[in-house]
Amino acid sequence: MSKDERYDVVIIGGGPNGMTTAAYLAKCGLHVCVLEERVECGGACETVEVIPGVRIYPHAMLMYAAPAPGFEQLELHKYGFRMTWNPIDMMKSLSAGNTTTRGVSPITEKDMMGFAKLGGVLGQPPFTKELMRAAFWCPPHPPEVEVTDENVPYMQVYKQHQPDVWSHELREWTMFDLMDEYLESEPFKVTMAFAAWASGAAGHWEGVAIPALLCVQLLILPNTGKMSIPRGGLHGYFHAIHRCAVAHGAVVRTTCPVDEIIIEDGRAVGVRLRETAASGGKKIWASKAVISAVDYQQTFFKMIGGQHLDPGFIQKVKDISLKNGTLYVSTFHTRKPLQWNSKFKAMTESETSVAGPFNIPSGGVYPSDSRELYYENVADCDARKSLPTLPPEKLMWFLTPSQAFNPTDCQGSHSKGHISAAFEVNVPVPEYQVEGPEAQNEKKDELDAYMRKAFSEALDGLEDENIIHHWSATGREVEFRNTGLIGGTWCGSRHCSDQLWTQRPIPELARYRSPIDGLYTCHQTTGHPGALCLMAIPYNLMHILIEDGIAEPGNWWYPSPYYIPQEGKVSAIPR
């Protein structure tokens, strides 16, 4: 067994957040080591070739990160970052309408203008990028600063660029309240609210109207209006980040799960690997910091343990809510391509159709009739926390935009059949499931069949004879296959106002510091802005590591214009 090693910084977890942090810190000249449990880094940014020639994205697939400072600061283009541009202009194709039980519901001029206005597109000049960056790419204000309508970054942007949108209510509203103010058609609002639930904060949660709306818009507006994806999927984008880290000298160790964070005199000084790790259960020492880029449950309950934490803190961490949508994702391999059924002729016939060049249904929420239906779905999943009780025709589902728009890209066409986009359904968090955490696994065949029935309400082609494969993963399976995805959710802790921004996931952890000196957190479950592969948590964390004298970036660095330094610390604003 090799000897113990020492680095400046040890990062636990090689998902997008851990690896981006490694890239930033290695670029600062620090000696960094990333320890990843699985054989391949990437966390939830994965591509799996389930059968030869058929590739699916079990988790992340869409690119929300376009405004990230990381593209410039880490120069990802030098490490092979490329896009595959969707020829379909989403803004136009949206006009094909929303799918309801009655057929296509058109999107109105008012809907489009309201959507554009809130996204900064109608500003003079447009301020989309500033707005997005303010909402996601800025560390939460320090605890001594009172959070006000004047100093919340996105409020500052609206005030400056679109003052008529700025109002005190903006920070109290639900997304539905906001949409009622600016948009018109109910199915459009319901679609957006549901898409937000699968992208950020749900449409019905208090006080997160703007973060919720902007999550959906991140998908469309900054990608110059197209729901495009990185070449090779999000794993391709991840590769550029990974290579940037390695090129700057970061050491990456795969098959190296961490079991313990070593604490001496109240300070994190290293980690101990699990016995099954490729290098055995050895210790790896960190002179400057240990950064946990895995979920808070493992970090605090498994790797640290109660003796180093006070009961008040432990209770708060225990109470962090995971109810942010555990996604049961299905992907189909079919003989004939799936088609919108006759109710939705408009979706396939219009020139700007959402069907894409291979005529594969792409992007949508069904059924988007009314918010009553939306609430019934929420109640089934988050209130009853049971196996579905709604009849399949009432189940709401989200169909991601198809990736098959470019035959040379990852999920391009396949000679023996057609690959669908991903179908996502919200199911209860396994550990909250009233029938017990294994219920989804035990009932997997039934759940698969139930969902096929639900999807068949809007699509043709899901009959048994047409299906070659139906791949799905229950919330429970998601937890096992990627240990960071606690609750089986796509983002871990809920993006509600009690767990966002300066409260994410609890105030004690909001600035990425922890009660243990030298230990920082950097995972979607533990810090603002939460989920998605945005390079945001690492960028925000950089401000804090500069404050603490750990990172000293070169002149490639620039902080968020809305960042407020903590009293008594080094400012992350270059002098």
Add this chain to the structure above:
Amino acid sequence: MATEDIFGHMFEEFPDESEWDVVVIGGGPNGLMAAAYLAKAGLKVALAEARYEIGGGLATEEILYPCYSSNPHVIYHMMVDYMPVIRDFNLDGPALVWIKPNSQTGMVFEDGKSLLLTRMIEDTKDSISKFSFKDAVNFGKIMRTWRRIVDEIVAPATYVPPMSPLDLTICMQRTEIGQEMLELVEQSPLDIITDTFENDRVRALMLYASCMWGLDPRETGLGFFVPLLLTRGMNKCYCYGGSHKFASAMAREIVKAGGLILEHAPVSNIIIENGRVAGVELAEGRTLRSKVVMSTLDPHTTFLDLVGADNMSADLKEAIEGWKYDKWSYYTLHIASDEPPHYKCDDPWINETFMTVFGIESTDQLLAHWDNVVAGNISDNFGGHATCQSIFDPTLSDIPDKSISFFQMHAPYEIGGGWDKRGEELKEAILGKWQKAAPNMTRDNIITTTFETPVDIEIRFPNMRRGSIKHGDYRPIQMGCFRPNQECSSTATPIEGLYVCGVSTYPGGLVLGGSGYLGANKVAEDLGVTKWWKPTPEMEKYIKTYLE
């Protein structure tokens, strides 16, 4: 208004056109190796890989989705002890951990008897002596010579450019062990094994171990491969965490040295300007310009598809068209199960063996099965080898304490009845046979399965034409300085700036670490770049004894 004006400039992408010293096509073991050596030598290297992940045959993937990963291709690493790349980059220990079990290859028979080939010679002799005391003695004796042939000649020669048969004969005359090797050349594997062993089951195991990678049992000219494949077959390593780790480790060396890797970047064209190479075009439309292009693909793809027949002499074109792909491919059935297989046999060590052969009862049956496969059929007499990977590597399963195994057998690319139909049938037949050999492999024990046919291999890797895992058959006229042909076996080709260094080039198939290493050496020499690496001590000794 342009969309960019509305939303603002967001991010930059990799440029449409870029300049490199060297472009490598294909991110399998050889491409990665070539790129890593040259990048570290200070050259500006770009590697273009068609798949979403580098590695080629070095893959560890969740093919039993969700939750269970397997090594769909390379699992048995036979040249770890010799490969220069592992030493030159110091990959052992820090980046890679090799597991070399003592129980290497087992064979179980219907009557519950078994045979075992082990890393430590006495355990093999013990096992053979259950069948024939004489064979055990002979095995010990012959291995003394064969190990020297491998250690002193065949293994180090893997990493030294090929010689013509005549030169080779002259050089080998220099030593006694060289002469012994020459004697083997002229015998067929079957002759060598039949002459050495008397017991038929012992012969069957030895024949399986020597010819499973594609040596023709009855052909003469390549007999010296028998010692190599047998001794290396007793020293196979498993890469802990999965074979893909080997690929990732090499990829990180490329990037650390400033090289670029592009995945999802199939090369669609090798640009030829004024009769020499000028770069490559990717299917996505981007161009990587360079004066040197190293292709690790099969000869047909490199020369006819990417360079184009118009750009080469008639002789070269003819040589390429005459290239013969592997005579057989593989069919692999992967399984996740609650328990690992427990074989019904007289030796409990079989359950911990790296590779377990079953379904083969005699040399005649083995030969009949292989003949069948070459003729495009698989009948009930088939046999093959199984490995339970999770015994060595629990990390492959995301669910604790589950087992992941596979059964692999030789299979024709074109099969009577077609693979669509035969794939499923064969799976059922294998499960039946497996349960006979290991009674606990019942349907209840099995969680999920997936299989890969020869056609599937080609779908994953179009360069493994006809499912050719070695990109071309092992036959005397396609080996040594004839691989892929006399004009190209040094890795340089008649097309200026174009090099070939995949397994269709000398020394050939499997993960030997040879072609890519030799390609890097040649390019470094041709470009006048200082090599930062030196030959391994074994190579130096070989060069001194035979070549100087």
